[in-house]
Amino acid sequence: MSTVRLNRAEAQRRKHWDRKWIPYALMAPAVIAIVVIILSPLVTTIIYSFSNIDLIRDRTTFIGFENYVELFTGRLFWKAVEINLKFAAIVVIVPTTLGLFFALLLVEEFTGRSIGRTLLILPWALPWIVIGLLWNWIVNAQFGALNGLLYTLGLIDKYIPFMANEHWALVFTALASAWRQTSFSAILLLAALQTIPEDLYDAAKVDGAGMRARFRYITFAWLRPTLTIVLLYNIVLGFLQFDAVWMMTQGGPGDATMLISVLLYRYTFINFDLGMGAAVSNVLGLITMGVGLIFVRLIYRPHSTYV
Amino acid sequence: MLRKRQLSRRQFLRGTGAGLASMALAGAPASRLLAQGDALQFYGWDFQPDTIQQHLDNFTAQTGIPVDLHIIPNVGYSTGIQTKLLGGVHMDVYYNFKYNSTRFFNAGWARRMDDLPDADAIMDEMFASSVPSYTTPDGQLISMPYFSAVHVLHYNERMLSESGFDAPPQTKQELYDQCKKLKEDGVEAPYLAYWIKEFCEEYLQVYLLSEGVTPFSPEGEPAFADDSKTADVFEWWQAMFQDGMTSPTQLTDQPGEQMTAMQNGTSAFYVLHHYFLKLMNAGGGPEVEHLRIADRMPGADGKTFQMGEIVQMSDGANVDRSWELVKFYTWKDANGERSVHKSWAAAAALGAPYPDFYDDPEVQANYGDFYDFEQIKDMFGNNSDVVQARNQPWYSEFQTHVGDEIQRMLQGNISPADTVSSLADKVVELRAQE
Numbered sequence: 001m002s003t004v005r006l007n008r009a010e011a012q013r014r015k016h017w018d019r020k021w022i023p024y025a026l027m028a029p030a031v032i033a034i035v036v037i038i039l040s041p042l043v044t045t046i047i048y049s050f051s052n053i054d055l056i057r058d059r060t061t062f063i064g065f066e067n068y069v070e071l072f073t074g075r076l077f078w079k080a081v082e083i084n085l086k087f088a089a090i091v092v093i094v095p096t097t098l099g100l101f102f103a104l105l106l107v108e109e110f111t112g113r114s115i116g117r118t119l120l121i122l123p124w125a126l127p128w129i130v131i132g133l134l135w136n137w138i139v140n141a142q143f144g145a146l147n148g149l150l151y152t153l154g155l156i157d158k159y160i161p162f163m164a165n166e167h168w169a170l171v172f173t174a175l176a177s178a179w180r181q182t183s184f185s186a187i188l189l190l191a192a193l194q195t196i197p198e199d200l201y202d203a204a205k206v207d208g209a210g211m212r213a214r215f216r217y218i219t220f221a222w223l224r225p226t227l228t229i230v231l232l233y234n235i236v237l238g239f240l241q242f243d244a245v246w247m248m249t250q251g252g253p254g255d256a257t258m259l260i261s262v263l264l265y266r267y268t269f270i271n272f273d274l275g276m277g278a279a280v281s282n283v284l285g286l287i288t289m290g291v292g293l294i295f296v297r298l299i300y301r302p303h304s305t306y307v
Numbered sequence: 308m309l310r311k312r313q314l315s316r317r318q319f320l321r322g323t324g325a326g327l328a329s330m331a332l333a334g335a336p337a338s339r340l341l342a343q344g345d346a347l348q349f350y351g352w353d354f355q356p357d358t359i360q361q362h363l364d365n366f367t368a369q370t371g372i373p374v375d376l377h378i379i380p381n382v383g384y385s386t387g388i389q390t391k392l393l394g395g396v397h398m399d400v401y402y403n404f405k406y407n408s409t410r411f412f413n414a415g416w417a418r419r420m421d422d423l424p425d426a427d428a429i430m431d432e433m434f435a436s437s438v439p440s441y442t443t444p445d446g447q448l449i450s451m452p453y454f455s456a457v458h459v460l461h462y463n464e465r466m467l468s469e470s471g472f473d474a475p476p477q478t479k480q481e482l483y484d485q486c487k488k489l490k491e492d493g494v495e496a497p498y499l500a501y502w503i504k505e506f507c508e509e510y511l512q513v514y515l516l517s518e519g520v521t522p523f524s525p526e527g528e529p530a531f532a533d534d535s536k537t538a539d540v541f542e543w544w545q546a547m548f549q550d551g552m553t554s555p556t557q558l559t560d561q562p563g564e565q566m567t568a569m570q571n572g573t574s575a576f577y578v579l580h581h582y583f584l585k586l587m588n589a590g591g592g593p594e595v596e597h598l599r600i601a602d603r604m605p606g607a608d609g610k611t612f613q614m615g616e617i618v619q620m621s622d623g624a625n626v627d628r629s630w631e632l633v634k635f636y637t638w639k640d641a642n643g644e645r646s647v648h649k650s651w652a653a654a655a656a657l658g659a660p661y662p663d664f665y666d667d668p669e670v671q672a673n674y675g676d677f678y679d680f681e682q683i684k685d686m687f688g689n690n691s692d693v694v695q696a697r698n699q700p701w702y703s704e705f706q707t708h709v710g711d712e713i714q715r716m717l718q719g720n721i722s723p724a725d726t727v728s729s730l731a732d733k734v735v736e737l738r739a740q741e
Binding site for chain 2: 055076136140141142143161163164165166169248249250251252253254255266269270271272273
């Protein structure tokens with residue numbers, strides 16, 4: 001009898017032990033994936049940023065903060081930060097605003113709405129390299145579509161070499177990025193708009209809410225989480241955009257479009273200075289995360305009325 | 308009965324796992340065999356991959372040696388090939404950029420070739436001026452020519468004639484004066500310079516050589532900094548850009564846009580590789596029939612810069628077969644014909660550093676009758692130089708620095724004299740890090 005009770009207790013203990021490990025076992029594949037795909041490169045990049053890496057001779061020397069000191073005291077970094085902030089401002093403001101506008105427009109019933117929605121997706125379907133090439137032609141000083149349009153409308157009497165001007169070069173590389181991003185933002189916001197229950201508006205009308213109040217307390221409140229995602233995505237792109245800018249200007253003319261990502265590419269893939277590249281990468285990651293967090297804190301309210 | 312035949316989820320997963328495992332096991336020896344080099348592994352960038360494949364097929368047909376072709380896009384090729392090599396991918400023969408040649412050799416990814424059969428004969432056949440671009444400073448042959456080109460001054464003969472000039476300019480000042488007159492006569496941006504960042508360095512060599520400046524000492528020291536003519540070149544560039552002799556978009560324009568400007572007649576001068584004349588002719592346009600190549604670069608010395616890209620090979624068990632492929636691709640095929648270089652001549656008027664190449668009627672036909680072959684041959688043989696420092700491991704970082712500094716200088720953000728100092732300091736710094 002006592003042996004039977006003992007066996008039962010043992011079996012229960014084992015069962016309990018087995019159950020205790022089940023959650024960990026289930027989580028393990030995801031944890032392993034996160035460690036391998038995210039954590040390990042992150043840690044490696046941090047270690048690299050404190051090292052001088054000679055890939056050819058397979059020699060790595062620990063050099064402390066030297067890469068960071070060189071980066072922060074060099075001519076290009078702070079300029080790249082300044083340029084990138086301006087670039088990011090355009091890439092965040094333009095697509096978010098226009099995206100919201102197009103989403104609000106295309107959620108309404110009107111003839112040609114499906115054509116409008118199809119056109120909206122087109123820029124998003126193009127690769128960044130193609131976007132760069134396309135915008136290079138659009139702003140071309142000899143036969144660009146933009147110059148043609150302005151000339152036809154009588155707004156200019158001579159074609160303007162936009163990409164020769166430092167300010168216009170920055171504006172148009174940012175607009176090229178914003179163009180595709182507007183499409184993406186609008187798609188997300190349109191999807192969110194379509195989930196707003198119609199009776200919320202009806203109830204608000206009964207309560208005497210005007211158009212502005214309905215937008216503020218229903219539409220905007222409902223869109224807030226999606227807007228946070230859109231903003232975050234645009235901020236990340238504003239700091240990490242590379243392809244289109246590289247295609248259009250390679251960081252020029254002069255340093256006009258020298259984004260931090262362009263600097264990162266040059267250090268890592270042209271100079272093969274992995275240590276400096278890692279340092280730039282870490283700083284870029286911190287800047288993006290910092291700015292992103294500020295916006296999330298400002299926009300996202302987890303306990304807002306409808307979310 | 309039916310139930311028994313159905314596959315449970317567990318059985319399916321087990322079966323799939325077993326299948327994948329057996330496939331992996333079966334695949335392992337095959338991939339190992341491949342790595343050992345049953346077929347040679349050839350890597351190249353994406354300029355006419357079908358033609359490359361055709362060359363490799365011809366090689367296999369002539370020698371019986373099979374070759375696998377791997378294409379990596381030109382944009383990012385250098386990064387791609389190095390990443391693969393660092394990851395242990397085996398390559399027997401591969402295209403490379405000259406600035407990588409010594410670095411790859413030092414890393415053990417490329418083998419010397421001067422100890423292999425026919426190497427001496429190959430070097431003897433080359434233009435003497437071309438040889439240093441394939442060797443280390445101490446004379447070891449570490450690469451072979453995929454193609455060669457010389458920078459030339461293309462000009463529009465009709466426009467010059469209508470503006471009262473019966474010959475292209477011989478000096479920088481003459482070029483400036485002719486541009487000024489052409490601009491007064493209505494040519495929008497008379498001079499085209501390919502001043503995008505990654506190309507400024509090649510331009511630097513062209514103009515230093517044309518003025519008779521020695522760019523680097525044999526050891527790679529910045530000899531250009533000791534010659535006052537370097538600052539003169541920069542002052543002239545600055546004047547050309549700031550006085551509107553060039554299009555203001557020159558710092559970001561691509562060759563496609565520049566060729567169009569020559570083809571349509573919005574520009575009259577264009578300095579770039581000799582093969583652009585063929586590309587412009589192929590593209591057509593109202594001014595194409597008036598485009599010519601000047602006998603010399605404007606400048607005190609009139610010399611120009613000879614460039615090109617290369618083929619390298621790795622060491623190992625496949626050396627003999629790889630060398631056969633390298634010779635076929637960069638020198639002569641089994642029939643003694645320069646068939647590969649001839650096909651590149653047909654495709655895009657690419658050159659080769661062998662004098663007899665330009666005497667070949669087939670090559671001349673492939674280039675087109677708008678070329679003067681004595682002139683091209685003379686430029687390769689007598690009127691151009693290579694810059695051996697460009698093979699050095701530190702050079703690619705110098706190139707990016709040149710792009711930054713030249714564009715700043717053209718925009719007037721840094722003086723020509725300071726640009727010279729900045730470039731020289733960078734060379735010293737980079738060489739010290741080696």
